[in-house]
Structure formats: C-alpha cells, structure tokens
Amino acid sequence: MPQQALSTRAGAQSGPLAEAFDEVRAASMALAEGLSDADATVQSMEDASPAKWHLAHVTWFFERFVLKPHLKGYDGFSDDFDYLFNSYYDAVGDRHPRPRRGMLTRPRLNEVMAYRTHVDAGMRTLLDGDISDDLAALITLGLHHEEQHQELFLTDILHLFAQNPLKPAFRPSEPRLMQQPASPLAWQRFEGGLIETGHEDDGRFAFDCEGPRHKVWLEPFALANRAVTNGEWIAFIEEGGYERPDHWLSDGWATCQAEGWKAPLYWRKEKGEWWTMTLRGWQPVDPEAPVCHVSHYEADAYASWAGARLPAEAEWELAARGHPLAGNDAGTGRLSPAPQTGGGLAGLFGDVWEWTRSAYSPYPGFRAAEGAVGEYNGKFMSGQMVLRGGSCATPPGHIRGTYRNFFHPGKRWQFSGLRLARDV
Amino acid sequence: MPQQALSTRAGAQSGPLAEAFDEVRAASMALAEGLSDADATVQSMEDASPAKWHLAHVTWFFERFVLKPHLKGYDGFSDDFDYLFNSYYDAVGDRHPRPRRGMLTRPRLNEVMAYRTHVDAGMRTLLDGDISDDLAALITLGLHHEEQHQELFLTDILHLFAQNPLKPAFRPSEPRLMQQPASPLAWQRFEGGLIETGHEDDGRFAFDCEGPRHKVWLEPFALANRAVTNGEWIAFIEEGGYERPDHWLSDGWATCQAEGWKAPLYWRKEKGEWWTMTLRGWQPVDPEAPVCHVSHYEADAYASWAGARLPAEAEWELAARGHPLAGNDAGTGRLSPAPQTGGGLAGLFGDVWEWTRSAYSPYPGFRAAEGAVGEYNGKFMSGQMVLRGGSCATPPGHIRGTYRNFFHPGKRWQFSGLRLARDV
C-alpha cells in the first residue's frame, strides 16, 4: 500500500478507500495462513495477544465505530464479541481482561473468520454508498489500526513459538544467503537550529499523536549511517555489558538483574555460537544484521558504552526527512532484519524500530480526539519511549517519517534495535 | 471396568489385560470428542493441564516405562515428545516446566492422536506376546494412571471453560429433571476399636500408597448418611460463613481472604439465585445435590459451623467396607453430583470426593517403589489432605474403598465435597 494510496484514502470518494479496505483486510487473512486454531488462541504473556484476538479486535473496531453508528439496518454479529474483542476502549463498555485473552478457546478461529466476513460485507455495503469526510477518516483510521495489529500479530506469534521447545517456524526457513557485510560505521552531521517537526496537517493520514506540527530547537548532532549490528552487540556482551552496572540506567540495571538478561531476547549460545528464534525458526545470529529484540534499557546502555547516545525523536525525524519510505519492511517477506549497506543513512525505514531517547509525550498543543476514538494514543503518553522507522514486520505503506511508535523501556519482544547519535 | 476385570489384569495372561488396555485407551479418546485443537491446548492455570497434554502424557507413560524397555525393536515416536510429556518423573530426565504446558500449540492435537496410535500399536504387539507378572503389573499401573488423568481431563476442561465468558458446555445440557430431594440428614454409628485398614495385598491392583494394610485404633464415631448439600451450604453462606473467621482454620481463613472466596468455586449469584458452571454449561445450583468444588478449608469450616467434624480416613474406610463400589461416577454420564437418596450411607462412591481430616501421610511400613515409578505417590505426602470415594468424574471401576486421593487443602477445582462425622 503506497503512501500515494494513503493520501487518497481520506478523500470523500469511496473507490480508493474500498480498495484500500480490501487490501488491508486481505493482508490480515494472509498472515493467518498456516496457523492452527491453537496457534491462534494461546496468549504467551500478558503483553502479547492471541492471533485470533488480533483478527477479531480489528474487525470489532469497524463494527463498533463504523457499522453500528453509520450503516442503517446493520445487524451486529454477536453481543458476546462486542465484549470479548474490545481492547482498551474503556469508554465503550466493559471488556474482557487483557491477561485472560488466551482463555478464549471459543469462539473458534473459523467463527472469527465468519465475523470478519460478516463485517466485511457490511463495510462493502457502506463503502458503496456516500461516505462523508469524517466517516472516511474514521475508516482510514480503522485500516491503520488493523495494520498496527498486523505487526503485533507477527511479534506475538514469534513470542509464542519461541516458548515452544520445538521452535516451530511461522514461515519456512530459506537457504541462508551469502552473508552481506553491513556498511562500516560512519556519522552524518546535522546542523539543527529552529526546525519544525511532527505531522503537517495536509490531508494525509497520520495518527493524532504525530501532530501538531511544532517548532523545536536542535543543537548540531550526528547520526550513525546504520543501526547497531549483532556483531557489535556481541562485542558488548563479551566486554561485560550485561554484567556491570556502569553504563546502565538505574531502572534498566534493576530490570536486567531481575529478569536475568544476558543477551537480546530469543538468543541462546549453542556450542559457542549465538542462535536466535525468528519467524523462520531457529537460526544462527547474523553478525552483519541489525541487532533486534533489545529493550530501551539495553539500547541506552549500549550507546553509553559506545561513547554515544540515542537520538532524540526530533533529530531522527529531521535526519529522515526526504528519505523514501522504503526498506526491509514486511513487504519484502524476509521477516527478519537485513544487513544495512550502501551510502548515506541506510536502513532508516524497515529492519528494526529504532529506540530514541525521547519519552512518549504529547506534542505542544496536542489534544486527544473526543469520544472513544480519543482513547487511541493520548492515554499511553506515560512511561513509554518513542521508537522510529518501522521494522521488518511493519506492513508496507504503514510507516511515515513522523510515525511515533512507543513501548515501555523494558520491553523486548518487538522488532526493536537502535541507531547511535552523538553531539558534535 | 468392573473390579473383577481389575483383578485379572495383573495376571500373566495377556487376554484380559489387552482388553482392559483397549477399553481404557478408548475411554480417553471418547473424552476428547468435540474438543477443538485450541480447547485441547490452553492451560487455564498452573494446577491444570491441557487436554492434549493429558492425552499425550498417559501415552508417554506406556512408551517410556513399558515399550522402550520391554518391546524389542520398538521405534520411539519422537524424542521431543519424551521431553514435552514427562510430568513429575524427575528421575527420567528433564521435562517441560509445568506452568508452560499451555504454550505447546505444537504438536497439534492430531499429532498427539498419531502418537497415541503409534504407541497403541506397539502395546498391542507387546500384549500379544508373553507378559511377565511384573510387566503386567506395570501396564496395569499405566492403565490406572490413565484413568486418573481421565478425571483430571474433566476437571481441567471444566476449569478452562469456566474462564470463558461464553460459558461453553463440554457436553450438551439436558432438560432439567424434576428435582429429587436428598435424604434428611441422619447419623450412622460405628464402634471402632482396633481395626485393620488399607489395601490387603491380595493380588488386586491398588496404588502403592493404599498399603500396607495396618492396624489403627478408632474410638466410636458417627458418619452422616449423605454428603452436605448445596442447600445446606447456602445456609452456611447466608449465616456469614465466609465473612467471619470463627470456624476457620488459620491458614484457611488467610486463603479465604486472599482469594476473596464468597461461595464454592464457579458459583455466581444472578438475580437472587445461585448459578454454577458445570460440564453441561451454566446451570442453576440444585439445592438437593451435594455441594461441590469446595476446598478442604471450606469443608472444615462448614463442619465446625455445623457442630461436627470431617471424618478421619480410617473412619471413612471402615464405614465404606462392604458397600458396593457403585454410584454416580463418570459411567452414568451425568457429569455432575446428584441428590443422594435412600437409606443407609448413600453416595459413598461417586458424586463428590469427600474431604477427610487426614493429612496424606505414608501408612506405617510404607516404602516407595524403586526407580522412576517410585515417584508415583510417596513424594506428594506433604501438605495435602486425603479425599475418599470418587466423584461424578471418576471413571467407572477406578474407585476402591481403600483409594486415597489427595490435594492441597486450598484447591477447589476438583469435584470435592464433604460428609460430616462426629464423636459419639
């Protein structure tokens, strides 16, 4: 889904919006291929949700916010589903508690598929008619919401399969290609100054938290030409990075100790070599590829150890300006980070989400939307850190230069890595 | 499986043993009917195991302890399964941690079924040949082991379904029959004295913990003619049974407070009437049926409140002597406790496991068997309380007068109730 399409989606004509709808909904179905009912049901930890839940919840969004209020005569699929598949929208009623999402062996996966079909039919009826700008915007939001859950679907299924001693592969393993070396580390300088950052209100879609566009002052800084690699991370491990508190934030070291971190999530050393769990099963760690599945705490400690720091999100956004929104995203089908090569700033988009030093806070002038949809982003603006650039699990077309992803600093199950910055 | 059959099982001829094998294995398959892959995979709490795990683990017993050592040329189904489906037999190798049994979406249910078929084939080959007495005894143990897991299969699937707001029924609900009144409470007196208790070593099968037969001295006592009913329990609730510590054991009251108990597990009051989750779905509580899903702590508090006490296990066993091993067990298909009517001691076998006041301890002279099979019972003789008599979920033929079931006193997900006793 190219950025071009996104811009039209928000328009009043239903044609391209209907196409976008079909495309996004089909992409979710494609993800579910090959999963058993059980694969789609089990919740491997509180942070993760079952695949079935993702498939149903994004559908619930369209039924609850679009069809019920806007499609005359629409017949709801099931009252139970309304309760089961609400997520954090406290305003629209009770909901099934998050940590218990994995108890729902019923409805079965095929019933969830029937729910999708039912809602898709309703949506097509709606999309055949006149769609107001507001409604188009709401549907577009629903599509981006579904794309977000497509990435979570992948991170969550990886986490589930990683719990299984059989290490099942979500997608078949491929012959390992000749290893490609990452570009040598280099720094690109930026002058900063009084710049503008955040989403410009130009009719293109963005999440509310990406705006309003606003001024910030930046001192000169430099950004690394690529993300930190697995090979570099192994050096950090070998020099005692996980054994001494020197470079760690206080909360970070406490978490590292409490959870017994010794390496990125999913890594294990076998006969002297590091291996890791991937969406294509159990694989050797590629030293040239960007390190992945590290927390903000680890990223910060690494940066400090390397004599650098994490970028501020406005720095990252400034540096990314003008770069094509292309990279190793879920559209390449690789499903794991690839070595970043070539000149300039490589790999800004795709491969791994890059932790920034910025807490996820409201931009000056930010106001949450009214009503339940307003619960979308604002209420998470506490205790979480911003990540930028998308990953190998991000749907193509979903990323933007202004896109703000956010997770708590101790979380590691996302496709999260880092790119160094420094003052100059 | 009548007691008669059991006695022959331990014999050297393979015929009846092979029949018993087929019967027990088929009964497990019958339980799995109607379960989805997801139903069979999810673990609803640490105490419970997934249905798939039960089906595989009982099979693992035959492969690991019978086929591998005793069937020449037997080809193991899978090394992975050996690891995944070991339970508490520490002596035979590493095992998948119990609280993570629900992560195993793979192998799928149909692969577990293939495992069963493979092992069944091996067992039939073995059973066609000469079977030593020792081997026959081991196979018989495996069958009783599988029957134990058949009951756990039911208690665990009920617990899982009870977590689901949709309250799915394991078996279809049946038209509610005309309510049958329980017998009025009456007491039967026993003189006690120096008696013998425990399993007599007569060649019939019993678990090791049921013996050795030994002498105990009992003072005169009386036993209630039937189990405590739901109606009686409701009176206990209404008189503040769950609100005041007066009649509770200290650990019991602490648990009651910590877990917020207000009624038996699965009960909820809706519009002034108590309802409960059953294997046939969400049902009104029948005041005449025995109370079920209460912990030892609750049972003890009730008994104290009622001016009585729980029976010692030797008292129970003495009282049950000579009673036919018949009752509302899983063979009746009711799958919930039924009102206990008629004269004498009603409902000793079936309906609900009856908590005793006896800690699960080794009988005088008890010695665990050598080797891994010796882990069977002895190592659980700490912190658990004995229950007697079987339940509506106990396979027919599985119960004995000397049978000692045991659970920690705070557990409620078994079909556990109580029968009062008192000194006379």
Next chain:
Amino acid sequence: MPQQALSTRAGAQSGPLAEAFDEVRAASMALAEGLSDADATVQSMEDASPAKWHLAHVTWFFERFVLKPHLKGYDGFSDDFDYLFNSYYDAVGDRHPRPRRGMLTRPRLNEVMAYRTHVDAGMRTLLDGDISDDLAALITLGLHHEEQHQELFLTDILHLFAQNPLKPAFRPSEPRLMQQPASPLAWQRFEGGLIETGHEDDGRFAFDCEGPRHKVWLEPFALANRAVTNGEWIAFIEEGGYERPDHWLSDGWATCQAEGWKAPLYWRKEKGEWWTMTLRGWQPVDPEAPVCHVSHYEADAYASWAGARLPAEAEWELAARGHPLAGNDAGTGRLSPAPQTGGGLAGLFGDVWEWTRSAYSPYPGFRAAEGAVGEYNGKFMSGQMVLRGGSCATPPGHIRGTYRNFFHPGKRWQFSGLRLARDV
C-alpha cells in the same frame, strides 16, 4: 521451673502460682537486657515478631483475659495497646496486621516496660486474693503462653541479627570449649503395640492439643540414640543433597529451588569452612553438635537419603516416656545445641526441636475450648508438622513428653533438627 511447680500452679492456692508468675515474668525481662529500643522494634520477616511485641503481647494476654474480666476496678493501661498487641485472637476484636508489627516504633520499649509493670501490679493484687480453679488454670495458661513467646523472642532476635552484616551477638561469645564428640549413631528398638499417647488429665498443666489421651497402634520401630549432627549434614551437602530431587518431597524440592537452599539457614562457607550465625554471634559450625535450623523438608530428605525416616510423634512420645525432662534448654545458658553424648537416648529434651513425620492434627476427641482462648491451638491444625522435645531456647520447665510444637514444613528459623527412626 520444675514440673512439680507446674502441677501446683493449677491449684487453688495463690502462693505457688504467684511465685511462678513472678519467675516467668522476670525471665522475660532478663531476655530483654542489652537490647536497644531499635533491636526490640524491628521485624525481620513476616514470621517473626519484634521483641517489644512479644513483651507486650504476653502482657496483653493477662490484661485482656485475666484482669479485665476478673479484677474488679482494674484500670486498663491503654486502649491502643489492646489493639496493637492482640495477635491472632480474632474473636476479641480487630488487631494490628501481623506483617506490620515492625512499624510500631511507638510505644517505645520503656512504655512497654511500663505496661508490664502496670499489669504485674494488677496481677499481684489479683493473686493476693482468692483464685478459683478456673482462673488459676487461665493464669497458668498465660504463663505457659509467655514461655512460648520467650522461645520465639530468641528465635526472632537471632533472625534479626542474622540480617545484619555486622552479625551482632545477642549474648557475648564464649571461649570455644574443647570439642566433645557426639556418641556414635546407634538404634534403640521399641516394640510398639496398642499404646496410649497424649496428655493424661491428671491436673498437671498441658496445652489443649496435647490431649485427650488416646490409644494408637504402633508397629515395632527403632529410634536413633541422638540427633543428626552437623558433620553428618555436611556429608549430605557434599553428596549433592541439595542438588538432586531424588530424596525430596515434591513440595520440599520446589521450596528448596525457589528459596535457593544450599545448607541450613544461617550457614555460609568461608575459606572452605562452614560458619553460622548464633545467639553468640558468628561462629564456626561444630561438626559434633546437632544440626539446627533445618526445615521439615530438609529433615525428610536427609532421612530418606540416610535410608531411614522421621519418627511418628507417638513413637517419639513412647520412646521419651520416663526420661527426665532435662537437657540443654535455655536454662543452661549455652543458647546453642551441644554434642549429644552418653548412653541410651541422648538429647531427647533440649538442643533442637525434632521434626516428626506427623502432621499437626487434632487427637481423636479433641475439642477446642469455648471462647477466645479456644483459638489457642485448634485453628493451627492444618499444614503444619509436629516437632518434639524442646530446644536450647526453650525455657526450663516448659517442655513435656507430650508437648506438641508445630511449624509449617518449610520454616527454618526455629531451633529445629531431627532424629532418625526406622522400621524394624
């Protein structure tokens, strides 16, 4: 306080009772010597209570149960104290939560001492008058209650001081005497049969749980001539006793793993030698002295490893019959277990409480007393194991052959060890 005195205490004449009162109360004061306000205030874990709390709570018993109902015109010391120093007597009103006992920096230690003085004065007035048999029995109970807390005072202060890296000594360290070797292990045989056990209702004091006297049948057994020594325990450690589950109860092994046990509580290896915390500070472990500060789980595992078992409490009581109630109790002032030497059964009383295999259950015919005092023992009859014989911290005169001490099987901060038994 010889047993003789105890028997007269329960009599109607106040003379000996008043003397006993003075003696016991003075013993508590002696314990408090040398403790700072802070030492007496801090609670080192939930299981332990501050010294100040012990001193106040035993006083509260006399105020609440004796003076307020029985001394006309008695003026309560403080309503606050009534709330603060109630322990588990739920029936007499709200109480300060146990885990928060260490928050009470006020009242100060000297105010608690004033409370003691006030209550002592009241008690002396009362004891000068006529005392009914019932009242004498109640006061006697209060004295034994205070003696129990004298032992807990010692175990709790040891636990507190053991948390302090400075390893302060409760009482001054003494020059280490020439090491005395323990008697070589030998077995004494008992024939068992139908015996009577438990406290005989002969007017002498005993706690309610020690009776009623009742018949039990015992098979022949043998008891070790002395407790297991530290040296023997070191062999257990060195042969992997804490590293393999083979000999452990299932709950025991889980606790051992969860708490990371590698040796008895308070032990640490320094330069190849085992040291331990004692009431006389940090000391080398004496290989000839009885092992101490082991849980029931460890004791059971050791016994199994040694090819023996723990004694049943009735066996222990039978064996101890006729032995003088003398030994290394708190009256010797040693305050740690001493090597057990000499012929016959050595060290039955004093040194270490000896874990039995018996769960703490009501004896046949046991009934808790009516009212709050009835909360004394009965409600703890769940999940705990019986210990016999007293320890080096037990007040002289407090122990009896029928005495049943009880703790949860995972607890280690009492002066608890073991003596082996076996079937013969």
Next chain:
Amino acid sequence: MPQQALSTRAGAQSGPLAEAFDEVRAASMALAEGLSDADATVQSMEDASPAKWHLAHVTWFFERFVLKPHLKGYDGFSDDFDYLFNSYYDAVGDRHPRPRRGMLTRPRLNEVMAYRTHVDAGMRTLLDGDISDDLAALITLGLHHEEQHQELFLTDILHLFAQNPLKPAFRPSEPRLMQQPASPLAWQRFEGGLIETGHEDDGRFAFDCEGPRHKVWLEPFALANRAVTNGEWIAFIEEGGYERPDHWLSDGWATCQAEGWKAPLYWRKEKGEWWTMTLRGWQPVDPEAPVCHVSHYEADAYASWAGARLPAEAEWELAARGHPLAGNDAGTGRLSPAPQTGGGLAGLFGDVWEWTRSAYSPYPGFRAAEGAVGEYNGKFMSGQMVLRGGSCATPPGHIRGTYRNFFHPGKRWQFSGLRLARDV
C-alpha cells in the same frame, strides 16, 4: 541559606564553606531531635530509608569522596559503615541492599552520631587548610546532597509514623489558626518563543542535571496563579475522579486500581470529614491549602478533568524567572502546605513540589561527570517525571528556579501537588 551564600560556597576560601558546612550539618542534627533509636531505624517501605540511614549516608559521602582521597592521615571510622551506608554508587563497591536498610538495628543511633562527629572533625581539619576549587565544588555537592536527604528524612519519617495506628506527631501540633482563604484561581499568560532554559554556568552551584543551559521553543501558554487546593481536590473526588478511567493515563488508571486509591495518600474520611496524617500528627484537611501527596498520575488526571494540563518544565521555569526563592519551605517550621494567597504567581517556591508533564531526561549536551559522583543524576533519567519549586519540607536555600526534582509517576509520599497550565 540564601542563594548568596551558595555562590560563595563554591569559592576557594574555606571560611564561608566551613560556615555552610556547619550550618547544614547542624540542620540534620536538629531534625533528629526527639526521635528514638527505633524511630530512626525502621524502614516503612522500600522507597523510604530510615532516619539513621540518612544521617549516616550523607556523612559517608564526605568520608568516602572527600576525606579519604583528600585528607592526609584521615582515619576511616569503620569499614562496615563504608558498606552499610553506600547507597546507589555502584562504582565504589558493594552495598547493603536498599530494601534491607531497616534491618540495621546496629549500629545504634548514638554510634551514627559518633560517626558524624568523627567525620565533622575531619572535615573541619580539611576546611582549615587550602581547598582547591574542585574540592570546594565537591564539598558543596556534599552539602546539597545532605540537604536533599534532609527533605527525604521528613518525607520518610512521615511515612513511617503514618503506618502507626497511634499516629504519632513528629513535631507538636499547633493550635489551628484561623483559616486563610486561597486566592481565587486565575491565569497568567506567557508568550513563550525561543527561550533559554536550564542552569547558567555562572559559578553558582547547581546539580549537573540542571544544565547545560539550552534553547527551547515554547508556544504561548498560561499558568495558574496558585496550586490546586484540597477543596478543589475534594470536588474531584466527589465527581468520581477516582472511580472512572476517563481522565486517567492508562498506566495511571492501572496503578489507581491496583493500589486502591480513593484520595491522596494519608487521607481518611472520619464522620464525613477528611483527615490526614501530617508531621504534626492527625489533622483535618484544610480545603484552602494546596493538595499534597498526590502522584503524577493523579495530578495528570485532575488536570485533564479540569480541562487543563500540567505545565512543561521549561514553561514553569520561564514563569518562575525573577521570582524570589522564598516561600513556605522547611525554614518556616510549618511543615505542611499553607494556603497560597496574594497577587501574581503565588507559592511557586515551597508548599508542594509541582508535578510537570516533562519526563526527567537529559538536557541537550548533558554529560554525566566522570567517576562515582557521576552516578549522581544521569542514571535516574528514565521513567521519572520532573517536579519543580520545592516544598514545605525543602531546606531553606536549597531550591532554585532551575531545580529539577524527579520521582516515578506513581509515587505519593513526597510533598507533591500540582499547578495547572493551559494552551492559549
């Protein structure tokens, strides 16, 4: 201690520095007056430290960082103290674990006082000699460090006394003055623009995290003329502020639910009126005084409910520029927030720390100092929120316009309140 004095402290002449040293050290001693050994020893929760620990730890700073490296022939007081009273300086060696600070009944309070005397003597010797600029800066840091702990001493002793049902008063209660009404709420407008913020490197003392001075762009905003009052907070409570998630951050609502918040910390309703624990004991809540002991989560929810927001820290600092560093700080002796009256921005300094919307992050160009002292602030820059302006427990002279205090957003035991801001 006026700001003037602070500026001279950092100078090379020891005279004023010695005076400042004496003043600050004496202030700590004054705080300890009236505390018992026990009061000074107990740790009421992990976040808090015992008074004795505060008194020793600030002394340890001078011994460890000043005397040992810089006073020739200085004789350390005790190796044990070096271990016991290190706090978070991982670089200088092992330390006693924070949650176990309350186990240290030894050393006694008077030994800690002797430690203070010993170190004070050493410091005076040192201060009588030549002091390099660097050393003067280090000593000055030590004094500010001690002042920080003086405030924590008060917050922690309040927390301890609040756990005690006797509700002891740290300082005597005073006759309640005639209630003074707070100023009516009004807004003061600021234009913002490209401003400079943070500490100017002018030789005056500031903590490292207050700089470097740097440019930020601010949009126009308005700030409330005073802090939110208790009366306003009661309205929030009464309109269901703690009962509905509408205005809460997601993490905030989860915390509110998990901890059962219904009002600010220490509040309880008695006979329809709100009371609260204060350093002067149990007192009625004054509706005109600023609300205190609220978390960032509560402050944020209140601001949202009130249609406003919390100020950014740069906004607050801009608004406070030019205001005298005077207010109801610990120097007034009131020890609780007072109604804020008068024109302009009242109560910016003193009364309550004001939560901002700003995460505690490094300012652009920030670098932690080298060595152990570098652990001072930088490593806490994660997961915490900035508070500004000092409180009624802040030592006089300690506050600055650039001062950044920081706590995790769920903490409530500091003297923390809020002042509203809004976009204009």
